[in-house]
Amino acid sequence: MGGAEVFTRENVKRWAEAGHEVTLFVSEFPNCKHEEIIDNVRIVRAGGKYSVYSKAKKYYKEYFSKESYDVVVDEINTRPFLTPRFVNNGEKIIGLIHQLAREYWFYENFFPSKLHRLLFPRKSMVTSICQYSYGHSF
Secondary structure (H helix, E strand, C coil): CCHHHHHHHHHHHHHHHCCCCEEEEECCCCCCCCEEEECCEEEEECCCCCCHHHHHHHHHHHCHHHCCCCEEEEEECCCCCCHHHCCCCCCEEEEEECCCCHHHHHHHCCCCHHHHHHHCCCCCEEEECCHHHCCCCC
C-alpha cells in the first residue's frame, strides 16, 4: 500500500469508529471479494486501474444513488473520478488530491491540475494533503 491508500484506510476506519456509515469504492484485483466489510467499512470493488472510473459512475447510477449519502469524496490520486458530473442527489462533494507533483500530473494526465475549477464547481470543496500545496490556492 502506498501513502494515499494508507491515508484513506486510516480515515475511513476512524469515520466508522466515530459512528458513520462508510462505503469505500475501489478497484478490484484477481480473486478479490467484490463486496465485504472491513473495520466496519463497506468495501465495494469493481474495475481495474483505468476502468474503475467508469465503474464508479455506473455503480453510483445503479446502486449508490438509491442509498442515502451525505458526502462523496472524489479521491484524486493522479486522476479524478469526475463525481460532480454524475453525483446528483444533493450529496456534498469533496475533491481530495493526494499529490501535486507537476511532472507526474502531466505525465499521467491529459489535463493540467488548474482545470480543477471546471471539474469541481463552487458547490464542491477541493483539498490536498500534499506538502507542496501549502500556500497554493485552489
